[in-house]
Amino acid sequence: MSAKIEKDILKIVKDARKASRDIAGVSTRDKNDALKKMAKALLANKAYLVKENKKDLAVGEKAGLSKALLDRLLINDKRIKGMADCLKDTARLPDPVGGVIKAFERPNGLKIEKTRTPIGVIGIIYESRPNVTSDCIGLCLKSGNAVILKGGKEAIHSNKAIFKVLKNALKETDIPLGAIQLITSTDRAAVNILLKQNAYVDLIVPRGGEGLIHFVAEHSSIPVIKHYKGVCHTYVSEHADLNMAHRICFNAKVQRPGVCNAMETMLVHRETAIRFLPVLIYKLKQAGVEVRGCPLTRKIVKTKIKAATKKDWPEEYLDLILAVKVVDSLQEAIEHINTYGSGHSDAIVTDDKKEAEEFLKAVDTSCVYVNASTRFTDGYEFGFGAEVGISTDKLHARGPMALEDLTTYKYVVRGRGQIRE
């Protein structure tokens, strides 16, 4: 069995590598044309996609998957339209390939251009959401890469169906068919084998829960860009406009608590706490938020709230829960964030420019805010269109990872016969 899987995976990675050489040179116009044809094909095959998806839902229900998980699995007309829209949006975005990052001339006359090129072959390992299949095909194709997809086994029928529809659409285009690959084996061994193909695959992006990402990072011989958790902070300084602070903190916690850029811990300067905390916490509780406070917070707020423990500071709740800590200084806030944060998104609310600049400089995170909600960390909100994820790594890509981050570069050097003396 495992020998068969290995043979299949080897064929897939070799075909992808071969196709990556061709897709790297496809014109922007031809890539956009393919994206639009794929979008059209999804919309034309709604019935088929919904039918195949029902098979996954039936298996999932039998297996006792939670309602939330079943909802993630679901494909309906609206979601198919969403997938098609994402492909069309990707067609409209600028093509990163060939862009010149910098150009300079050396004293000996050599002209050097640092030019964006596709990375090559990108492997995406993801969990149950079937739309990742078409989103990632769109992003990788537009950035000139071949892509190998390995989705969760709960979504296998849906992924196969989406893939089939998209691949059929590509037959009428100039895109090499080998540039999109789906691993259909649901055996765990398939992932292990894929992760060792560093001779053929250039980058692995795992999308999903922390467990999956840790597993991939640990077992891969291919570079991995990791999208760990978002333990996001907002620090309300003693120089904050408290109305603004109230609005920002409420938004960062309540507007969509289940996502990685929602606030998990609020830090408040001691001078501000008495004026600020009672009203805000009252409002948060009304909105259904469970507040866990440090001793001083609990003292200041008259209503009963839970005590925050050491476990709360590094915790990503992804829920209507908020840890609150009163701090003595900007320095303490920065240290708390650099100690317990996950390097995702952190904000300060202050009217003091000097303090703001110190915070922006000292906090080690992918996106650092002054006077705005952390909820803006998002490829779409940043104007990058779509995104592969929010990288909490520091190498290659940090923060919202979009088309440009799916490219590398090469130095193109033009001479007139120069030799080294």
Add this chain to the structure above:
Amino acid sequence: MSAKIEKDILKIVKDARKASRDIAGVSTRDKNDALKKMAKALLANKAYLVKENKKDLAVGEKAGLSKALLDRLLINDKRIKGMADCLKDTARLPDPVGGVIKAFERPNGLKIEKTRTPIGVIGIIYESRPNVTSDCIGLCLKSGNAVILKGGKEAIHSNKAIFKVLKNALKETDIPLGAIQLITSTDRAAVNILLKQNAYVDLIVPRGGEGLIHFVAEHSSIPVIKHYKGVCHTYVSEHADLNMAHRICFNAKVQRPGVCNAMETMLVHRETAIRFLPVLIYKLKQAGVEVRGCPLTRKIVKTKIKAATKKDWPEEYLDLILAVKVVDSLQEAIEHINTYGSGHSDAIVTDDKKEAEEFLKAVDTSCVYVNASTRFTDGYEFGFGAEVGISTDKLHARGPMALEDLTTYKYVVRGRGQIRE
């Protein structure tokens, strides 16, 4: 023993992490001042450095190290001056930290800057050349990073001495002393333990032979930027100026054959081969080069040359040896390079602009040349001053890796109270 090593390494990585927060904020002026003081200290301690180095040389001679290896180990007055000059050069280079890569404003008024920041803690694992100790301290310090050095055991006395002199010099500066760390254990376990400290170390750069790099890549839980071999090609097209091709190929092979950017394989178009090969190969042989040719090359060249075998195409000789192959087309040349090359440096010699552009686009390599010697792939020649190495990876850094590549970035977002609707 191993528990003691582990304890020592843990202290080192934790101290480095702590110091990395401080050195990230040190001003350019203070960093440059420190670099100049370190340069001065090296020159003032020549006698001490030479004395300690003699201990390594004595052990090395006893152990029967080759002459080439002993030469790499050697520290003399000239080499100490070279180390000091590198530190002074690094002081003169622009500070990458704080540089704005791009700035843009969103429709909601959010102002976003993508700003360079230090990576954090960088581990350098290297072999016998002691100058790496001071070069890397200089580069990491200037880019605002803490650095952990682990040199080869053959150079342990020399590395300790250089480190001591530099650390003493830092005592008179504003640089946190914890920002430079040397692992003095010569036990292999020390490297293994270091490679697992992904909680404290952000990046590992191995410098040395292929074996070391493979070992590090395989055992590290920390991202590694790899500097594998340089199997560099020059393709002489049927549209080449043959005088220029002669000069470029001779230079790329002969000027310094032991380095990674020297040419290892020459590809020649069939139409050109008869006019070009006999004279060039005669000259190369006169210069002591052993030529290994494909069947057609051997037929064209009247003098006797060895046959190239399949083993020759992916080989990095680092010596006065050259593989030569006659090809039928630009396409065949590109395919040969993309199959057997190492993604380091590859060149075409041609007067046909369209052909040149096709080659520049299709060859998947860190530095791609038209009408120049591959020997220019080098941080100094590119105008980057010093370099950590030549990355043959595609992620984060590719080609000559210098100060900018020792930084990451963060998105700095300035708002006026914006919240997500």
